[in-house]
Amino acid sequence: MSLTAPAESHFEENMAAFAALLRAEGLVLGTAELLDALQALRHIDIADRTAFKTALRATLVKSERDLEIFERSFERYFIPLTAQAEHLREATLQMEAESARLKDAAGELSFKGEPLPLSAEEMLLYTSLPEEQRQNLQRFVQETEAAEKEMRPLRPLLETVVKGHLRYWHSRKEQLSPGSGAGGSGGGAGGISGAPVNRERRLRESDIRELSRADLPAAKALIDRLSRQLARRLVYQRQRSASRGALDFRRTVRANMRFGGRLFSLKYRRKRRSPLQLLLVGDLSASMKRYSSFVLQFIYGLQAAVANLELFSFADTLEYLTPALKEQTGLEHILERVVLEGESWGGGTDIGASLTELFEKYRELLTHRTIVIMVSDTRTVRLSQALAALQKVQERVRQVIWLNPLAPEEWSRYRSVREFGELVEMWPCNTIDQLEKAVSGRLFAANTYLEQEAGNDDQTYSYRR
Amino acid sequence: MQVDLTALRQGFVDVGYICDENALLTVYLALKLQKPLLIEGAPGVGKTELGKTLAKVLQTELIRLQCYEGLDETKALYEWNYQRQLLRIQIDSRQDGNKLEEEDLFSLSYLLERPLLKAIRSPEKKVLLIDEVDKCDPEFEAFLLEVLSDFQISIPELGTLHAENIPVVVLTSNNERELSDGLKRRCLYLYFNFPDVARESKIIRSRVPAVKDHFAAEIARVIAHIRSQEELRKKPSIAETLDWTRALVALDKKRVDGAVVSDTLNLLLKNRQDQLLFHRKIGKKGIDQLLQQPDTPGGEQRCL
Ligand SMILES: Nc1ncnc2c1ncn2[C@@H]1O[C@H](COP(=O)(O)OP(=O)(O)OP(=O)(O)O)[C@@H](O)[C@H]1O
């Protein structure tokens, strides 16, 4: 397929504009991709819309996430000519109908022969009301007109009432159809598994505490999958670091050439890393229940990847969950039971008492290798006692990390957040995405590599060139 | 490279690999532009199989590099043959006189070729399948990127080796980790979804010829229905569809119904929670109801 020169430059401009649209939607696109796309188009029949789309997709899209954006943008940008004409006709018809309705409306809402001074927006709102509501308003206007004959001028009052009414209906409508107005249908064809991808993304990115009940099973499954994935990765890493302790043959042969093949000096690769010991303390009080059980589930899924994992929950008192888990029953049941049995319900979250109990009764679990993860929104009774208890725990262990489900913008509003935050490292993580990133990126990255042994005199082995 | 779309399409049919036009055209473009093709998608949807298929269709050898965490240059590129080197040193040290030079030891005859080097040094064009690239570490990925950019390899002791024929490169990933932008930028991209009912029944017929059309369609519908449960930990893959089909054939089944599915469920859903979910959400009844409904023609998609 060859394109003539002027058409081509027009075409390239068009493509560049499309690329800019994709970029604005979040795709990482450079000139290289654009050139690939243009080159690919030379090998297909660009009059074939499906082939055209495939060529652009293959060259411009680089991930599953981008795929969905691409589908949407393509359908919007490359509207087939026939559809374009259709759109235009529909839009014109719609506008004509609207202006006719507006005219009628002005007649319907007039007071003593003069239309009420409503804005265009208010007029449109009025025309979109159900018939019954419109008649109510009309009747109201007419009755006022009748009443005015006997009383003082009512016009100003009438105007306020009608406008207030319309405002009310406006807000009602928005509540009834959330998210309407945005997006729209975006063209029928294609539709590559939009739904599941969308759903997962939404689950990952929305505030855990705001997930709807209907989302919970899928969110749990997602958490479970992510944590098992992460565990698998971490286990690999460990196995691999163990194997790095092996003999490095290349360097050994080099070093021993002069000894006639006897291996005097052996060269080794790097040594292993130390696995983690985690102790998690999760707030299971009513406001934190869902969030904490998500985090608990996530960390629990990592069991295979850590040397030791201890789970505690608290509300007003501390509960040691690990033993129950060893007798199988499953985390979910245990959490349910703990929440239900929470004896002195409503006693208020007491971080201080819980941490003190942890410190006194489970001291042997707090070692210099332990990383303690607190899961809480910091709300507690007796703050100063809680701070003191946390400090004592912190002095015994390697590190305390606080996972806070509150959005960081809110942090400065709470004294407790500020004060705990000064004492220990506090990480925001109110979505599944953030949770995963915090645990895989920060917790493990920062801690698995700590104990890398110094290695030997030779420089380390790498993929340089 | 001499490829044309029609021949490629026919080649896929001949080998029994059933893909849609989107996949076919993307493969074609990768060949035309001589760029690596990166395929992502859930486990068992035919990513690896596409690489193998391509070697068959192009009638050339498949060179496969299986990635895993810890994979390094010595496994992927080349390694010196230490046994032989040591032997040589030992022999040499007995017959004193001529002094052994380092060049003698680090020459082509002591080099063990690994997949990447093999693909580059090969006199004919090969298909290089870099499987599950998301499993290797970022450092190795960076190294791969270098190789895939220049198709040349420098070996400190020998100098630079250039590719005589740029191989056809297929990379697959399960998306366990985001690949680097650099690597993605080098590649054309193809995402595999689970197939629709029409395509899956064709795959079934292609791989298990003993199955009749109607039976294959029933199987595909049941699988699609089970996959529509978003909460599954692991949705059944094509590989599992095929295992299940073969089992049904072995059990001499000619039709699917709720009882059959329930009896053989552990071939489709491997873990306990998913099986429970099936019983809770679909169950024997759900399957029977599904199969009583007429075939929905909605899933008509152009297959090869
Ligand atoms: N389009 C297809 N046509 C015919 N057979 C197919 C097709 N797709 C998959 N299969 C069959 O399904 C099986 C699984 O495919 P394959 O191993 O390629 O999956 P995969 O995507 O590489 O999975 P994984 O991510 O687990 O490596 C193969 O044995 C192959 O026979």
Ligand SMILES: [Mg+2]
């Ligand atoms: Mg595979």
